[in-house]
Amino acid sequence: DAKTTQPTSMDCAEGRAANLPCNHSTISGNEYVYWYRQIHSQGPQYIIHGLKNNETNEMASLIITEDRKSSTLILPHATLRDTAVYYCIAKSNFGNEKLTFGTGTRLTIIP
Amino acid sequence: DSGVTQTPKHLITATGQRVTLRCSPRSGDLSVYWYQQSLDQGLQFLIQYYNGEERAKGNILERFSAQQFPDLHSELNLSSLELGDSALYFCASSLAPPGNEQFFGPGTRLTVL
Numbered sequence: 001d002a003k004t005t006q007p008t009s010m011d012c013a014e015g016r017a018a019n020l021p022c023n024h025s026t027i028s029g030n031e032y033v034y035w036y037r038q039i040h041s042q043g044p045q046y047i048i049h050g051l052k053n054n055e056t057n058e059m060a061s062l063i064i065t066e067d068r069k070s071s072t073l074i075l076p077h078a079t080l081r082d083t084a085v086y087y088c089i090a091k092s093n094f095g096n097e098k099l100t101f102g103t104g105t106r107l108t109i110i111p
Numbered sequence: 112d113s114g115v116t117q118t119p120k121h122l123i124t125a126t127g128q129r130v131t132l133r134c135s136p137r138s139g140d141l142s143v144y145w146y147q148q149s150l151d152q153g154l155q156f157l158i159q160y161y162n163g164e165e166r167a168k169g170n171i172l173e174r175f176s177a178q179q180f181p182d183l184h185s186e187l188n189l190s191s192l193e194l195g196d197s198a199l200y201f202c203a204s205s206l207a208p209p210g211n212e213q214f215f216g217p218g219t220r221l222t223v224l
Contacts, residue, residue: 043113043201043215044154087154097205098144098167099213101154 001100002027002090009106018075020105022088025069031092033064035073036099037084044087044101047073083109114138115216117202123222129190132219136183136204142166143185144205144213145177149198160185161207192223 005023012018024033034049048055048062050071055062061074075082087104114137124130136143145157156169160179171177174192179185189196199220203213 038154041199041218041220043115043203043217044213045113045215046212049212096167097142098156098159098169099146099154099203100156101146103153 001092001096002031004088004090004102006086006088006102006105008103009108011108011110012075012078013110014080015077018078018082018107018109020073020075020086020088020107021070022073023070024088024090027068027090028092030094031090033062033068033071034089034091034099035060035062035086036089036101037082037086038104039081039084044099047086078107078109080109080111083107113214113216115202115204115214117200117216117219119219120217121220121222123224124192125224126192126194128192128223129188130192130221132187132189132200132202132221134185134187134202134204134216136185136202137214139206140204140214141183141207142205143179143183144203145171145185145187146201146203146215147198148201148218149195152198154201157187189221194223197221197223 035047036044038044064071085104116135141162148154157171159167199218203215
């Protein structure tokens with residue numbers, strides 16, 4: 001799996017969009033970008049994943065640069081319940097199903 | 112609620128002991144994964160089972176073993192416990208390879224005294 005780099009921590013005001021960056025400059029062509037989050041000590045929760053195109057679901061949007069070397073997870077209207085550690089993971093879907101978690105970004109939503 | 116259940120929620124035991132952690136995957140999911148989260152190592156993949164067979168192995172110690180039963184529930188056995196085994200143990204499940212989305216259980220917090 002390609003190495004990913006994320007800021008250690010970020011703050012965002014409640015109601016604003018939270019933009020979480022991830023660098024994956026060595027990502028290979030068959031590796032997807034996955035985002036999970038972990039609220040306090042709960043089990044990690046899947047958010048979204050993508051390969052090349054931007055993706056959106058009910059939780060978030062994922063913007064992947066054209067060269068695929070970086071991506072941004074966008075939480076459009078952050079709430080206090082979005083305070084969590086967010087993990088960006090680059091993973092191939094072929095022959096490798098395990099998730100390799102880095103240290104993630106600790107996102108704090110400020111009231 | 113992810114649909115994955117883990118028991119027990121908390122476990123306190125002594126060094127040298129053996130414990131069994133149990134995981135029931137979401138209905139219909141064939142793959143089960145075990146992860147360990149400790150303060151110094153972060154979240155680490157231990158082992159994966161798919162439809163009863165071991166599919167992938169990560170940083171799992173020789174003292175640890177797992178299995179997946181015909182009803183697809185899984186157990187993680189930890190023996191000769193050491194203080195450093197204190198951690199959160201998560202089970203996750205997914206429908207089938209390639210496991211796009213893994214659903215995690217609430218975890219078992221193991222404390223070894």
